Amino acid sequence: xxxHSGDLEEQVVVFQLANxxxxxxxxxxxxxxxMEKITQVPGAPDFVEGIINIRGRVIPVIDLRTRFEFEALDxxxxxxxxxxxxxxxxxxxxxxxxxxxxxxxxGNVSPPPxxxxxxxxxxxxxxxxxxxxxVILVNxxxxxxxxxxxxxxxxxxxxxxxxxxxx
Numbered sequence: 001x002x003x004h005s006g007d008l009e010e011q012v013v014v015f016q017l018a019n020x021x022x023x024x025x026x027x028x029x030x031x032x033x034x035m036e037k038i039t040q041v042p043g044a045p046d047f048v049e050g051i052i053n054i055r056g057r058v059i060p061v062i063d064l065r066t067r068f069e070f071e072a073l074d075x076x077x078x079x080x081x082x083x084x085x086x087x088x089x090x091x092x093x094x095x096x097x098x099x100x101x102x103x104x105x106x107g108n109v110s111p112p113p114x115x116x117x118x119x120x121x122x123x124x125x126x127x128x129x130x131x132x133x134x135v136i137l138v139n140x141x142x143x144x145x146x147x148x149x150x151x152x153x154x155x156x157x158x159x160x161x162x163x164x165x166x167x
Contacts, residue, residue: 007106007108008105008106009104009106010025010106010109011025011026011101011102012024012025012026012101012104012128012135013082013098013100013101014100014101014135015096015098015099016078016095016096016098017064017068017070017095017096018070018071018073020070020136021099021136022095023102023128023135023136023137023138024082024084024093024137024140025140028086029083029084030090032080032081032083032098033054033080033083033092034081035079035080035081035094036081037052038051038061039051039052044060044152045148045151046066047066047067048060048061049061049063049066052081052092054083059083059091059092060091060092060152061092061093062093062144064093064094064095064143065096067123067143073096075094076096078096078097079094079095079096080095080098081093081094082095084140086140086143086144086149087141087149089144089152091143091144093143102128102130102135104128104130108128108129109128109137110127110128110129111127112124112127122139122142123139124136124138125137125138125139125142
């Protein structure tokens with residue numbers, strides 16, 4: 001790889017998603033877990049698979065295949081949930097498989113191709129050439145829009161209990 005003295009080293013968790021190789025910054029990753037029972041939530045957007053309980057924390061889980069408008073497939077033994085933090089929100093992302101942690105120089109990140117437009121451009125931070133493979137760098141902050149995060153928080157908080165006065 002071609003490195004420049006001013007470039008920073010980056011690390012990403014590399015995962016498989018619909019025959020694509022993607023990566024997400026390791027700093028956003030809290031943990032990676034095997035698939036587990038996901039509880040569906042009525043009224044959730046179609047890309048939200050449901051919620052899981054991780055050590056007493058209720059975490060929404062999104063299916064990245066659905067979010068990126070790829071063909072939906074059944075989950076396999078290789079499927080994983082990557083728990084990430086984006087802003088103040090913790091969310092699980094279902095991927096087909098997790099492969100490795102990749103280190104590279106930030107100077108080796110190419111901008112997304114101009115053909116990626118619309119909502120898709122929010123999801124892609126850049127492309128890294130690693131040997132003969134292209135790794136699509138996912139923009140974690142672009143996966144969920146602010147309104148979607150607010151909707152998830154509202155769904156997770158459930159109906160508000162009326163305040164009883166004078167009891």
